[in-house]
Amino acid sequence: TIPFTTNDAGALTIGGVPATDLAQQYGTPLYVYDVERIRGAIRAYRTAFDQHNVDYAVSYAAKAFASVAMFQVAAEEQAHLDVVSGGEIATAQKAGFNMANVSFNGNNKSDDELNYALEVGLGTIIVDNDFELVRLAKLAAAKGIKQKILLRIAPAVSAHTHEYIMTGQADSKFGFDVASGQVADAIKKAEAETSLDLLGLHAHIGSQIFEIEGFVAEAEKLVELAAANHFTPRVFDVGGGFGIQYTDDDKPLASNKFIDALVAVIEKGAHANGWDTPAIWIEPGRSIVGAAGTTLYTAGSSKTIPGVRTYQTVDGGMGDNIRPALYQADYQAVVADQATAPATTTVTLAGKYCESGDILIKDAKLPAIKPGDIIALLSTGAYGYSMASLYNRNPRPAVVFAENGKSQEVIRRETWEDLTDHDLDYQG
Numbered sequence: 023t024i025p026f027t028t029n030d031a032g033a034l035t036i037g038g039v040p041a042t043d044l045a046q047q048y049g050t051p052l053y054v055y056d057v058e059r060i061r062g063a064i065r066a067y068r069t070a071f072d073q074h075n076v077d078y079a080v081s082y083a084a085k086a087f088a089s090v091a092m093f094q095v096a097a098e099e100q101a102h103l104d105v106v107s108g109g110e111i112a113t114a115q116k117a118g119f120n121m122a123n124v125s126f127n128g129n130n131k132s133d134d135e136l137n138y139a140l141e142v143g144l145g146t147i148i149v150d151n152d153f154e155l156v157r158l159a160k161l162a163a164a165k166g167i168k169q170k171i172l173l174r175i176a177p178a179v180s181a182h183t184h185e186y187i188m189t190g191q192a193d194s195k196f197g198f199d200v201a202s203g204q205v206a207d208a209i210k211k212a213e214a215e216t217s218l219d220l221l222g223l224h225a226h227i228g229s230q231i232f233e234i235e236g237f238v239a240e241a242e243k244l245v246e247l248a249a250a251n252h253f254t255p256r257v258f259d260v261g262g263g264f265g266i267q268y269t270d271d272d273k274p275l276a277s278n279k280f281i282d283a284l285v286a287v288i289e290k291g292a293h294a295n296g297w298d299t300p301a302i303w304i305e306p307g308r309s310i311v312g313a314a315g316t317t318l319y320t321a322g323s324s325k326t327i328p329g330v331r332t333y334q335t336v337d338g339g340m341g342d343n344i345r346p347a348l349y350q351a352d353y354q355a356v357v358a359d360q361a362t363a364p365a366t367t368t369v370t371l372a373g374k375y376c377e378s379g380d381i382l383i384k385d386a387k388l389p390a391i392k393p394g395d396i397i398a399l400l401s402t403g404a405y406g407y408s409m410a411s412l413y414n415r416n417p418r419p420a421v422v423f424a425e426n427g428k429s430q431e432v433i434r435r436e437t438w439e440d441l442t443d444h445d446l447d448y449q450g
């Protein structure tokens with residue numbers, strides 16, 4: 023089983039608080055983060071970099087879980103932030119995040135989003151394509167700003183992961199294409215623009231990756247591209263994608279393994295080309311918040327089809343966690359007040375949404391469950407709340423942070439009233 027914490031009674035605790043107490047206080051479904059684990063994940067990357075003599079930034083990829091409180095914790099841990107929308111910039115602003123430490127990714131940023139970024143003094147814009155390069159140069163010039171940028175390239179490296187979250191291959195919607203000379207053109211163009219300051223290159227090869235090889239190939243590609251274009255990089259941003267453990271089948275590497283390998287390649291490349299070693303930026307999302315998050319559900323109805331299976335229903339599902347339905351993602355569950363009890367039954371954990379595919383875990387091995395029991399899905403901290411929907415008009419759950427035996431709501435639960443708030447009567 024994957025790691026979780028319990029008290030003397032064998033009941034699940036999160037940040038030192040019994041999960042059943044959290045469920046009772048805040049209701050279910052409920053996302054709970056163990057804040058100390060978020061801090062620990064950021065510190066592990068920083069400590070890994072600190073073993074080397076390089077400038078670096080650990081930019082938390084906001085998309086994994088964006089909220090004011092999360093960004094505040096990231097700032098406390100000296101993480102930078104990578105955003106992908108005006109909404110994430112607004113959240114960073116509300117959190118009081120230092121905008122100089124924010125980078126902005128995305129393959130189709132609007133003029134409104136670019137102007138917003140320029141107005142708040144956002145540190146680095148990661149330019150994805152020529153259309154954006156030309157527009158950003160104009161918008162920055164109009165404001166009299168010299169904007170720091172990176173160019174995102176498609177490094178033509180495939181990582182072993184689900185097709186939907188693979189992004190580094192040449193046939194990708196993201197980044198400048200290498201083979202056709204787009205990167206060479208973009209470097210020339212960016213260097214010629216007086217309103218742009220080209221710091222370096224960016225790539226991202228995918229998500230939930232367990233092997234070092236893809237990152238090494240990616241870093242080598244960045245070095246090779248800079249050298250081939252007689253460009254002296256000040257920054258190489260290698261993106262995120264470091265894998266985490268959802269079930270026993272996942273064997274993630276310690277974060278320092280990735281960092282050590284990346285630093286080695288980039289130092290070697292800098293040496294070979296006579297550059298000062300560029301700063302190395304990473305953009306981890308999942309590996310910062312994934313394992314720190316748990317979703318608490320209340321068990322409801324169940325249905326046994328003799329000789330086939332038992333469906334055990336919970337009060338959430340695909341609206342708060344689309345990953346099983348979308349990526350066939352696997353999770354592990356525990357029954358909160360008997361987290362260490364041996365499994366005695368096999369049940370398929372199903373959600374409450376009106377779709378047969380709304381299954382959270384197929385054939386979970388658990389102790390016997392009765393209605394009202396709190397069931398915890400582990401490692402749901404990344405791409406859970408951030409991909410939550412209002413499907414079937416179910417309000418989104420609350421998010422709670424727990425640390426040192428204390429807990430606090432950081433996103434309030436939506437209500438039925440919230441859901442109808444934007445609805446207008448038809449006047450026709």
Ligand code: LLP
Pocket residue numbers: 083086104127187189226228229230261262263264305306307308309345349404405
């Ligand atoms: N940087 C860029 C440019 C990215 O596109 C991503 C993720 C990250 C960083 C962070 O990657 P991470 O460290 O979290 O793997 N919704 C999917 C994951 C999509 C990832 C998209 N980009 C899922 O639930 O598995």
